[in-house]
Amino acid sequence: MTPKEKFIQEIVDKAGESPEFRANFIANPKSMIEEKLRFKLPENMEIVVLEDSPDKIHIVLPLPKEELSETELLAVSGGGCWDDDTPTPSPY
Numbered sequence: 001m002t003p004k005e006k007f008i009q010e011i012v013d014k015a016g017e018s019p020e021f022r023a024n025f026i027a028n029p030k031s032m033i034e035e036k037l038r039f040k041l042p043e044n045m046e047i048v049v050l051e052d053s054p055d056k057i058h059i060v061l062p063l064p065k066e067e068l069s070e071t072e073l074l075a076v077s078g079g080g081c082w083d084d085d086t087p088t089p090s091p092y
Contacts, residue, residue: 011025011033011036026051029047033047
């Protein structure tokens, strides 16, 4: 389990144990996460809390994996730069 997954599981567990925590977390998840982490999240970051119900299930999909372009692959493998579309040959 990743640290992120562990952190989220701790929140889910606590929300299952404490109706007061659950209500507060649903009302203002971002500030509660910031308080727990003792870290200010970026202003543009949005935290969305959804509750499953008997007739609704939420499934969170991860971001799609981005594939590197040929130029980016050459830069990574050869140590070059991709400022333009011309691959930089490796000095090795």
